[in-house]
Structures are given as C-alpha cells and as structure tokens.
Amino acid sequence: MRALIISDSHGWSKELQIVLDRHRNEVDALFHCGDSELTADDPVINGVKVVSGNCDFGTDFPDDVIEQIKGVTIYVTHGHLYNVKMTHVPLSYRAEEKQAQIACFGHSHVATTFQENGVVYINPGSIRLPREHKDGTYCICEYSDSTIEVTFYNYEGKKVTELSRQFTKE
Template identity: 65%
Template sequence: MKAFIISDSHGWESELEKVVNRHREEVDILIHCGDSELEGGHSALKGVKVVKGNCDFGSSFPDDLKETVQGVTIYVTHGHLYNVKMTHVPLSYRAEEKGAQIACYGHSHVAGAFMENGVIYINPGSIRLPRNREEKTYCICEYNKSNATVTYFDYNGNVVEDMVYHFELN
C-alpha cells in the first residue's frame, strides 16, 4: 500500500494541485490532513480524502476519517481536536479506537513520523508554512506486511534526505 499525505496548504490552489498530480498515478490513496482552506469540489482536491482543519471554516469536510486500503487501516484527522501541538496521547487513544495501523495528522506544521504500540504516526508538515524546518514538506508512506517507509519530499519533489523513516512491523 502506498499513501500520499499532505497537510496545511492554507489556500494554495495551483501549487497544491501540482504536487498532488505529481504523485497521483503512483499511489493507492491521496490524503490531505486539513487546513486546505478550499471547498470540497475544488479541482486541487480531486480524488483526495480530506479532513477539516481549524482554518477550514464552513467546510463540509469530516473532522476525521478512517480508510482501509489493501488491508491497511488509516486514520486521518487534522489534530486540533486532539491537542497534537502539546502531546500525541489523545490522538493515540483515537487511533487505537479506530483500529488504525497508520494515523495521519497535521495542525502543528512540524513534519515527522514515529511508531508507538504498533501504530505509525505521520505528520507531513506543511506544504506552505513549515515549522522547525526550512523545507515545505509532504510525504509518501509505503506499507507492506513486514515494514513501512515514510519518505518526505520538498515542494519541488526532491527527497528530504534526513527525513526517511523505516519501521519494522510485527
């Protein structure tokens, strides 16, 4: 299973569409973790699973979603409802409730991935307004029975060399 994950594009339209279209044909699912600040029918979000962020006022997007792709359960939320800027614990409870193997979130604009209790947590960072790094990031997660790899890319599609995470699965 291969998932494209992006977040916090904050009103970017053509830029978001360019990045999504770059990977559209090579992944099994396209995910936006909120704060797109776009309407649901916008062409930049065509075919993308999107959740509502704290800046998505009046949006019809759901607060969270659960998708199963090739047997892998993915939980997606923006993160503001789970206080992710302070701790990942409330998010971990929700991911466990949903039976997720992968939990995707945004909100903090801080890119990173880690594994805890068998769940891989992925924050793709922000494609528009990154924090703690200069690169504007998104990522792709490749997940199979024995391992998972989360690779981060900058806006131009270059791999961010120090942000490739490998996880061994049980």
C-alpha cells in the first residue's frame, strides 16, 4: 500500500495540484490532513480524502477519516482537537481506539514520523508554511509485508533524506 500524505497547504491551490498530479498515478490513496482552506467541491482535491483543520471553516470536511486500504487501517485527523502541538498521547489513544496501523496528522507544520506501540505516526509538515525545516514538505508512506517506509519530499519533489525513515512492523 502506498499513500501520499500532505497537510497545511493553507489556500495553495495551484501548488497543491502540482504535488498531487506528480504522484497521483503511483499511490493507492491521497490524504490531506487539514488546513487546505479549500471547499469540498474544489476540483484540486477531487479524489483526495480531506479532513477539517482549525483554519477550515464550515462543514465541508469531517474531523477525521478512517480508511482501510489493501488491509491497512489509516487514521487521519488534523490534530488540533488532540492538542498535538503539546503531546501525542490523546492522538495515540484515538489511533489505538480505531485500531490504526498508521495515524496521520498535521497542525504543527513540523514534519516528523515515529513509531509507538505498533502504530506509525506521520505529520507530513506543511508545503506552504513549514516549521523546523526550511523547505515545505509532504510524504509518501509505503506499507509492505515487513516494513513501513515514510519518504519525505520538498515541494519540488526532491527527497528529504534527513526526515525520511523506515520502520519494522511490530
């Protein structure tokens, strides 16, 4: 299973389209972890599972999404409802409650990935307003029989090696 994960594009439409089109045909799913600042009928996010962030107003998107793709359970939320800027504990409880193998979130604009209690957590960062890393980022997660590989890319599509990680399934 391969999924593109992006977050916090904050109104970028053309730029978001470029990233999605770059990878659309090489992944099984496209996820946006909120703060797109787009509406559900925007053609840019056609085919993308999008959740609501704290800068997304209205009721266009759900607070979270749980998807089963090729036998892998993926939980997606923005993170503001789980206080992810301070701790990952509430998010971890929710991911475990949903029996997720992968939990995706945004909100902090800080690109990171880590594994805890058998769940791989992914924050793709922000393509528009990154923090703690000079380039805007997004990532692709590849879930295989024995490993989970999270590869980060900058907006131009160049691999960001220092952020990318591979995990062994627990």
